[in-house]
Amino acid sequence: MDAVLTSQRKSLILDLLRRDGQVIAKRVAEDFSLSEDTIRRDLREMAAEGLLKRVHGGAMPVAPELPDFSARKGLSSKMKARLGKKAASLVRPGQLIFLDGGTTTAEIARQLPREFAFTVATHSPTIAAELEHHPTASVVLIGGKLYKHSMVAVGSVAMAAISQLRPDIFFLGVTAAHPVHGLSTGDFEEAAIKRHIAACAAETYVPLTEEKLDHVSPCQVLSISGASGLIVVADIAAATIKPYRHLTAEILEA
CATH class of the missing domain: 1.10.10.10 (Winged helix-like DNA-binding domain superfamily/Winged helix DNA-binding domain)
Structure with a gap:
């Protein structure tokens, strides 16, 4: 051959x-x-x-490499800024939004509206710190056992506190997305807490850089159809995003 x-x-x-x-x-x-x-x-x-x-x-499918939080800060920064801006545009006055941990959701935090009031809940101390000087956002910080790789709280204490919330929007961070295997991440406890937040939220949107598509991490969070929408950059190849368009999640382009 x-x-x-x-x-x-x-x-x-x-x-x-x-x-x-x-x-x-x-x-x-x-x-x-x-x-x-x-x-x-x-x-x-x-x-x-x-x-x-x-x-x-x-x-x-291959599982993506999982650099630590500090290393991820410099990856695809322009693309993440575009995704953050699009995600932030979904926020409306008076809403309770939940921000997952991660560098892409940190971009969402930086670009949240400043002309009206809303509340941000998060189980990530780094995300909460991003909002220290935000003029109109109230911040609810969920505590628990700190998973240092992603800088988020996990475990029963965090689960119990999240159960008291009903977010309008959850911005979910994952390490991989696949049309068949869904949205996934590398840690069992972190996947469980993400799934729990999504179950409490009215809508779940997932910002995705291109390198996360068509990969599978060990722990599934949700099926693609379990999310309200995926947020991707507008200039992504049509062939790359095509398999996701046949699923029920909305595709939003940044």
């Missing part, structure tokens, strides 16, 4: 991975009328290139 056909085959495998959320080597070999060994070799090479994750019998 020459290099061109090999590259075409790998492209088809990636298409299957996006569509189905997994690739089963035996089934792909049958579909392509090739040996299973050939497909397994393709999967090994693609895993070495960081395109997918090898699992028994096939492959799954």
Whole structure:
């Protein structure tokens, strides 16, 4: 099989991975009328290139790397600013909004409206600090056990306090989004607290930088249809966002 056909085959495998959320080597070999060994070799090479994750019998989408909070501050700052501005435009006077932890939600905090009053709840001390000098935002800081990687409170104390709130909008931060596997993050407890906030909120919007799309982190938070909307940059490739447009979440472009 020459290099061109090999590259075409790998492209088809990636298409299957996006569509189905997994690739089963035996089934792909049958579909392509090739040996299973050939497909397994393709999967090994693609895993070495960081395109997918090898699992028994096939492959799954690759999980994104999880740099710590300090390292994430400098990533995709212009894109995050655009997402933050679009998200902040959804806020209305008198609302209670809940801001998740993370560097993208920090951009939302910086761009929140200053011409009317509203309340921000958050379980992130860094997000609360962003609002120290905001002229019209009241701030409710949820406490609990600090998960330092994301600088958010988790655990039963945080859960109990969040249960008393009914946010109008929850701006959810995740590390990965996939049409099949949904919205996910890297920590079990953090995923649980995010899910709980979403259950308490009237609407949940998810700002997503492009590198998070088509990836899967270990702990699912919600299905894509479990969110009210996804916020992405307007110049994202049409082919990249197309699988998400068929789901029930609204796609908002920044």
